Amino acid sequence: MTDSSQSPSNDRRAFLRGAVGGTALGALGMMGAYSYSPLRHGHFDTAESEKTDIGAVRSLKVTNISETSWFSNADLIGDIRGAGGLLVNQYKFNWPPFADKNGALAEGSYADGIKHIKDDLPNNLERAWAFQMENAVHPENAGGYAALLEIEMRDGSTKKLLLDSGWSYDWIDKAFQREGIDTMLANGEIDALIISHEHFDHFWGFPVSMKYAPEIDVYVPDGFYEEGFQYVKDSGHRGKLHVMKPGLTPLFDGVAIYNFAIPIITRVYGENSLYVNVEGKGLVSVTGCCHQGIIRFAETALKEIQMEKLYGIYGGLHISPFDDWDPKYDDLVFTLGDYGFEKIGANHCTGLLTVKKFIARGLPVVQGTARFGSKDPVYLGNGDQIGFGREVPLMSPVSAEAAPAAYSPPASGGDDGAVQGATY
């Protein structure tokens, strides 16, 4: 079959069409081959950019106040499934503390929820939480994430930062009391509260911090929604509110916040993470959930910050928070060792499976004691500590006194099928 007759002019025309088409296809093929050849690397900017000197500190101690953001993966992910998936706005879930009286999954809103508790914030949190226990979706599943950073400065003084404020008023208040955070806040010993991002398990326990220190400086990421800003006000915050713009912002000598403008599940946007440069050791990455990815966080540091080396990690790395998996997470397990971290205190949304894979891969994971609701000693649990540039006991002194049975997870919290092992 042909599309032309056999006259000489048509032959010439067909020849020209074929030549044009063949040349175009050839050019396209060459373009494709070049695009993934080693030659392409010549197009990338390899020039050293000017790096920021953020200073240095003598040491850093991190106390894990709570890494247990929820107790049952099945309940949490069941709610997410029932509400319509991972893109549904978190304020819609009817989760505590924004329960409306109808208590129906995915039919809530900030406005409908806050009106029931606004008058109780921040000084009558027990009553506010009691309302949640009666009306919210799975109120017993709420825990929360918070960590205390104690930074020994080069002049011998100490600065303290509170990273995040948990979720459940009840859970996080008891965790604060267990670790003495309540007293530190009330005495003005904590210099600032850094909110890593707007997620329920990091931010919705905000009134607990306000109960003890309403004047404290608060840092939130750019990308907070209207509901988030209103919640800061409704919680009784009277101090300075700093909205961190994308990029590096030195906080004080040796410590900087880096804001990543990234979309996150349940309609959250933007995350603050911390760099702490420990003199003689290297840079420590401290994160709430590290949605930007720990490799991205490390690469950003290598590109933008003066340091000796990458030294340590503390916090959630958001790999398999629900013990779910995706093969792309194995790419991290393959490559994290290349960055030379000496101490990895990954917990929370890193996921047990990920940490087990890290350990199987030979990475220097600091393991914990699995107390106060933490499920597995494979990573740092609630009440555990980690030191960077200094040695610290694994259990915080106050939690060691209370251990092992000061608090236990709610009765409804269940075993979701713990990971039994790990490949590698």
Place this chain on the structure above:
Amino acid sequence: MPSSETVERYGDGYLEERNLVQRWPTPIPQILNLVLLGALFYATWWIFQDPRGWMRLYTPYVGYMYCRWLLIILIWMVYIFNYWPFRRAWLERTHPVIKAVLLSAIAVAIMAVVIKGFFEGLLGNYGMAYFNPEQMQKLGITDFFAEEYAALAILMFAALASWLSPAWIVGMEGAPWQRERQPVRGLTILLVTFFLATIIFFMTMHPHMGILYEQWQSFAAIAPPWWHEFADTVSGNFHVSWIMCCTVVVWLVETIWERYPFRVIRHDWARRFATFFGIIAIAFACHFFLYFAQELWWGEAVRGTRRLYAPDWRWLHVGETMIFFLLPALFITFYLNNWPRKGSPTYRVAVRTLVTLVAAIVIYWLYYNTSHLFLGTQRGFSHPQQFPMIPTIWLINIMLINHWFMDNWPGWKIAPQTSAEAAKDETVLDPALKPAE
């Protein structure tokens, strides 16, 4: 063989032969249909997909699976089976809205049988557990991820089929079964392309599924997957990328390129192989080039990281970017009568390609700057649960229903072909090569 006068042709040649005429002067029909498409898209998006809407299937994989399968079943019904068992007279005389409702309902019913019956029921219960959420739930995976993982596996089959099935018609011209009657032709091509899709699935997505679970399924799948050093990731997104490129290139060749340049090859089998494999070659060129373009724009990918800089996301984004080219290409063909119609083939193809490129860039920019305002998705590029392929394929499905089942109603209608037009059609194109609109 019986003569064509006595044999029911069903929809064989229907798309090529129907004489669509605009009811009103340009651009009224185009605007009218655009409004209709937009309204249908948004209403159905809200009902089925939107995370703020009614059924909220955009979890994301469950909704993604349904829209991918609907696409391939539409293609099967029209391109492979030529509307069989619906008679030609019924296609020509039935009101477009009735045809759309009936044929779409049949497509949805077939989709349910394929997903629930074949994949979840048959393969998932008697072959591979990862096709069936309940089987995975028994193994301890939470309900949500069991559904997501199964949906991912099932939708990847659809992705492969939505490349291979039309590629066999466009590239291989349906040969060697092009002269068989329906449903023999349809069934044969369906089985052959499904067989090919199965082979490629086992070589591409099965190793991905093999390391999705703990422990790695090393006895059942190659682990880590064979491509991981070349692609810089173990993720099957590397394959999603080139498969999507193949899918889009098939339709570019079929629509705005009028099957050029391959159609100038005179020898039948040389032309068929050149087209089939040429499409793959062009797709691989796009696959690598669009990855490179991202490296130029955002910087080099870094293995192990997440989001914008992750190789797995970059590969996925190649596929996502390609789908933006398909939208304007289909619009040009379906609603602008493949403008321009005059000039040499080189000129026509060049103009349409240029317009498609520019329009795709504009749509891409609009999507990433505005979609979070009306689709219920998250703003930003690399949200791990954001798949632009879902709304774009959803819209393409609606365009296909409008063009294939509704004869472009309401802006167009079928009119009897004049003898001059029929004669022109006979002389301009070989029927086997004639673009199917």
